[in-house]
Amino acid sequence: MLLVIIRFLKGPTLPDRVTAFDLFTTLVIASIAIFSLTWENVNFLDVAVVLSLIAFLGALSFAYYIFKRKD
Amino acid sequence: MRTVILQTSIRLLMPLFIIFSLFLLFRGHNAAGGGFIGGLLASIGLFTRSMILGVNNTIAKYKIQPIGIIASGLLVSAISVISPIFLGKPLMTGIWFDFTIPLIGKIGTPLFFDIGVYILVIGVVSNITFTLSKN
Amino acid sequence: MNMNVAIVLTLTIPLLTAIAMLALWGKSKLQVFIGGLSTLFHLAATLWLFRDVKAQGIQLLSIGNWPNGFGIMLVADTMASLYLVLSAFMALMAYWYAISYIKSKTSLSIFLPVFFFLIFGLSGTFLAGDLFNLYVWFEVMLVSSFVLFTIGANRQQFEGSLKYVAINVLSSTFFLVGIALLYGLTGHLNMAYIAKDLPLVSNQQLPNIAATFFFISFGIKAAIFPLFFWLPATYHTAPIGLTALVVALLTKVGIYALTRFFTLIYPLQGTILQTVMLVLAALTMVIGVLGAAAQVDFRKILSFHIVSQIGYMVMGLAIYTPLAIAGSLFFVVHNVLVKTNLFFIAGSVNTISGSYKLKELGGLIQQTPWLALLFVISAFSLTGIPPLTGFWGKYLLARGGFEEGNSLVIGVTAISLMVSLLTLFSMTKIWNEVFWKPNPAGEQPKLDLLNLLKNQPGMMLSILAITILVLAISFAPETLINWCNESTSIISGRQNYINSVIGVNN
Amino acid sequence: MVIILTISLLLTFISIPVHRLSPNRTGNWLSLFPLGIFALALSKLDHVIRQGSIIEKYSWISSLNLNLTFRLDGLSVFFVLLISGVGFFIFNYANGYLWEDKNKRLFYLYLSLFMTAMLGLVMSGNLIVLFIFWELTSLSSYLLIGYYHNNEESRKSALMAMLVTVSGGLFMLAGFILIGIEVGSYELNDIITNINVLSESKVKPLIAILILVGASTKSAQFPFHFWLPNAMAAPAPVSAFLHSTTMVKAGVFLIARLIPLFADTGVWSLTLIHIGTITMVYGALSAFLHNDMKKVLAYTTISALGIMTMLLGIGTTTSVQAAMVFLLAHALYKSTLFMVTGNIDHEAGTRDLSALSGLGKFMPFTFYSSVLASLSMAGVIPFFGFIAKEILYGATFSAPFASGLIGFLTFSTGVIFTSIAFEFGYKIFTGEKSTMPKKPHEAPASMLIGPIFLATLGLVGGIFSEQLAQPILHHSSSQILNIEKVLKLGIWHGFTLIFALSLLTLLLGYILYKSRKNILTISSKFKLTELFGPEKIYTKSITALLEIAKKQTLFFQSGNLKNYFLVIVATLLVLVWTQMLYLGEFPSLQSFEELTRLKWYEIIFILIMAIGLVNTIAAQSRITSIVSLGLIGYGTAATFLYFGGPDVAMTQFLVETLTIVLFVLTLNHLPKFIPLSRTSKPKLLLLPLLFGATLTILLLWIHTLQTPSPVKDFYAQSSYLLAKGRNVVNVILVDFRGLDTMGEIVVLAIASLGIFSLLKYTSKNT
Amino acid sequence: MEIVLAILTGLLFAAGLYLMLHRGIVKLIIGIMMLSYATNLFIFLIARITRGVPAIINQAKEVLTPPFADPIPQALILTAIVIGFGIQAFVIVLIRKVYKVTGTSDMEKLNSTETID
Structure with a gap:
């Protein structure tokens, strides 16, 4: 996780950061899953599912932006 | 953004978004979820679709008129708020029907209220995102 | 079961109308008709509520039929219902004005639903018996006003609204922090319960600090010095027809919230905040009126005057004697009527002459003597020339202040009297420049009352109606003064409010 | 005496109609009124001389103990005679003097208003009533002096x-x-x-x-x-x-x-x-x-x-x-x-x-x-x-x-x-x-x-x-x-x-x-x-006043949003700290001891949030700061999650994502960061830091107090039994505090209308 | 934990305000957003936090038994988040418009409404 952060901080280009962010989201999803296991509560798992569904959009919109910027 | 992979995947994902959002909506009273979360999820799905397949395409497919959706969402909520009045009870008094529906649970005005929220959120978010992307 | 049908109607009429406006998107004739009916019904509902409150005391509505204190409660006491009637009346006036003012169909289609959402928010604000609920109503009202300020916007409107929004976001932040602090201290969100439990809190500083957050937050809304900056940046930018209701009531909602908070939840008597409020009230009056003196634009002068007049209302609250608070309430009613009317007249002048700039206007006393007369009544009422309404407000406050006897209070009261002189100064400036001075563009064709009514029917009707009401209050202030006194006796006897809310279950 | 005032008031009201009927002889016709008043006062004179003053009292505003009291005594009858007597000639005189004036109808209105005020003034038997007429004379005199x-x-x-x-x-x-x-x-x-x-x-x-x-x-x-x-x-x-x-x-x-x-x-x-x-x-x-x-x-x-x-x-x-x-x-x-x-x-x-x-x-x-x-x-x-x-x-x-x-x-x-x-x-x-x-x-x-x-x-x-x-x-x-x-x-x-x-x-x-x-x-x-x-x-x-007015207005109302924020927050902080120091009763440090311990994953999240925070502030490009903002948003959501708020966390995740997407969508239309925004950084940092510190202190302070919440307990007890829902947060939202949610969705609806109007209806007339 | 979170909240408040004080119009909105995180955290923390136990009644039970997270602040935050979202979305579009209309992103240049003329 820290490695992701370092990538994020260093950049150097925008796609780097975006990818880092995306990876970060994945890590968050994973950590939530673990968390939900430790507390034995299913409710937390739903959060992970939701997050996994929308994480896609974040990356997509950044891609969209980069796309547009290059035009 | 019209890559084939994305286009295919969103077509596949769309039903998933909708179903999961409805699931969250109806389950909300008893576990994490609810109208707002469900509505947001559904509208994010719609939004993703419109980013990939185009706004007009999405509007055409789902016959979306944001202002109308907002109005109907508000109306559903408002009716569930007001209806107890006709039974001589204060606004928003929960009225529950006796029967339960599998998967959803008990039916009552709070549920309708939540459905109203769900509809409204879809309307609001699609209104915002569509006007933004059209502009 | 606690239910008052009038409260229900007060809230549901504007909500359903707003929904109807959305559903009938584009069918403007039908919308305007329904809207007109609904503003009338809404006024009727508030009057009904007011009558109920007068006859039976505090009216409650426990939303969701939950035991008191656990659900959200709507509470209507005399003050709240008086504000409600006032706001419903102003809504009716603003509606007439707007539908004859707004020419563009697209503006109208946005305006109508938002206008009714605004009424919804206003009604909720006055009825709220729960702090967080109050926050929600505030936001409904604010967001509506954001939208109204930006309809069909020009550069100035955008700039003004951006500042307006930004400062109000800050205000909402303080509000939420205050709510959180009070929840942390008492475990309640219901105002009456907080009021009951707050004195029992072991720590004495934290309630004071929480009150400070509320003071700043409401103070921003009420436009007290030094928190008023958003007002002169915004109020003069948007077309008057669109924002009349906001201009009329928004700051007074701040005053309402201040009065409610500092009489019910956190009695002001003997606190540091009382002194602070007194001093700030004096500064607000002076700075506001000086701002008005400096301006050379019809609407800008009026905007700064709002700030100045807010000072009087805050002063009345801060003096904290029954008479002074009654005076403050009277002043609110007076000011809402008169100041809105002045804004309306400014809009009407603009429709006739096409400008708000004093140097581009002139000669209106010859052109439209009737409008001049209407202006004179409102303007001199604002400056407190007897026996117009402003005088009674000024009198009640001055008497309340001098009676109190504390030297700071007397000083502030004396300042308030002097400020009314400066108010006169800037009102006569408008009169001089707009009405007396020869029109720089040469003589204009005459417009008598009938012409005016034909050219701007809704606008003139509302101006006339408000003027008649102002005159009626001027010559027979007894009733209103009694109502104000009654409201404040309920405020001072806050126990009554607390008991009514809590008592049903105990 | 009221009859005298009524006559005079009537004169005020009919002055314009009379002018319409007889534009050239208005003054002459109207002068009959003061003459009548003069005669009336004269007829009362005998009574006043023989039996003393006549007092008429009408209750007006009883809650203020204010009556419309009029008295005709030796002094006031003298003045009434003087006013009406001279008034009679003045109306006639004005008729000739203003013969060619086109706007004279207003003149008679003002003049009669003045006469009414003056008569009222001398006959008042109540100081407030007297004051009312007093001010009316000033007002009518204003209108008359400014007649040209x-x-x-x-x-x-x-x-x-x-x-x-x-x-x-x-x-x-x-x-x-x-x-x-x-x-x-x-x-x-x-x-x-x-x-x-x-x-x-x-x-x-x-x-x-x-x-x-x-x-x-x-x-x-x-x-x-x-x-x-x-x-x-x-x-x-x-x-x-x-x-x-x-x-x-x-x-x-x-x-x-x-x-x-x-x-x-x-x-x-x-x-x-x-x-x-x-x-x-x-x-x-x-x-x-x-x-x-x-x-x-x-x-x-x-x-x-x-x-x-x-x-x-x-x-x-x-x-x-x-x-x-x-x-x-x-x-x-x-x-x-x-x-x-x-x-x-x-x-x-x-x-x-x-x-x-x-x-x-x-x-x-x-x-x-x-x-x-x-x-x-x-x-x-x-x-x-x-x-x-x-x-x-x-x-x-x-x-x-x-x-x-x-x-x-x-x-x-x-x-x-x-x-x-x-x-x-x-x-x-x-x-x-x-x-x-x-x-x-x-x-x-x-x-x-x-x-x-x-x-x-x-x-x-x-x-x-x-x-x-x-x-x-x-x-x-x-x-x-x-x-x-x-x-x-x-x-x-x-x-x-x-x-x-x-x-x-x-x-x-x-x-x-x-x-x-x-x-x-x-x-x-x-x-x-x-x-x-x-x-x-x-x-x-007057000149100085205008000068000061202008200067102070430009000073306070500078048009710079930054100053407004600074002043507002500074006011808040001054007041809060005055309150805090006034009683000087601070919690002891020991009361903080029983606070929850940290867990390793929380530390990581907090670290991430801190990094995001610093990065947002320091970011040179917009996209970086937005991504960092997202980091904080997600971090906040995770915090909610860890401390038992799955609903809040989910909402935060969703809203966060949506906001960022909106942001990114509009990014092409937004300006780049301007370097000049970094000129006076250290000075600007002071107030925000103090602000943050104050809130931190308040937060910790509140934690030292133990407050039971009956409302919370009630919700815990009755959420399922009475409101038929197991998710208490959701039950609160749709039932216990449903009105909040109603307001909230209304806010959303309005905001979306606003965005709609901003984007659709203003693009033309810019 | 509370201390750390409280400090973090304070820092968020500070950072939000600091960003709002900048001249750049985009920083204003970022500041507003950060301020709203801070407020939400503040409300969340005002009730004593409880780790890992959401306020959801177990299938087997009829009432919620301690320990559980205080649901009231959560409900308040939910409302606040949504309202905040509405306002933020509006502001984002607004600043886009402001920039388009005025052509400047410097807050200090946006003072045409407060001149005396």
């Missing part, structure tokens, strides 16, 4: 008059309110009956001063006099009515009214005598030094008002009687002279004393009235002015203190008055005809009735003073002081010292008149009239 509103001077003069009189009125109001607080009533009768309550009050001298300020501004006493000469911008009938006969005497009236209350207050009579004497001398001297006929008359009026104030201040029986006699004499000759001036101005086109001569041939009737009025002013036997001067000299020379000085000053004033009377009654009408802007001719009849009648009355009244004036004046003055001693008026009192002084006045007056031209030449070298005076202070303070 196309002229900038008129507008300025009107404003000046109003500001001065209204500011005085405010002092007076404060004084009245204090009386009300001390005595518990505003009724004149109650106050007089409870005079000892007021006498024992500590604030009585203050009240006296406050009221005197009000009276002085209205009655143009030094140093508030300057508005009156400027008020001469008004049409002549206004000057003749308001600014010589009636309104300016309201202050004198008020002082007379309140003498019973304050006669025993030292500061009252001292102030009055000082102000009065100064005003008298100052007014006379200024009058002498001016050449504009209206200005000269204005200054003599100021001087005369000074005399009345001084006389009332002296407060002896004779002096109060003298005040009333002089008031009447002055009213008669001064209104005549104003109308004469109006005639000359109207028909000859100028009112410069030095430029006028030989008018007598062309304006015989005007000449006649001017001569008579001037003779009265100079105090020539057997005019009423003579009687007034006799009794005036008598009163001043017998004043209880400084009688020599006061008497001498009064005498000198009399000399100046006489010299001015020569100008008005002799100089301008005789000799060779000078060149004038207009070809002079006699004024129309309606402009002559007034001057001729009033001037003649000055003569007749002098001869038959015992029959005509004595009863009224006796009762008005006895009303003031409860005087038993009967006022005796008559021409002949024998060869007394006073009579000698009267003759001397005439003689010296003539000499002064002869040398006036020379004195004026000398004085114009020194520009005596333009010396530093109260008027300069007024204009300077």
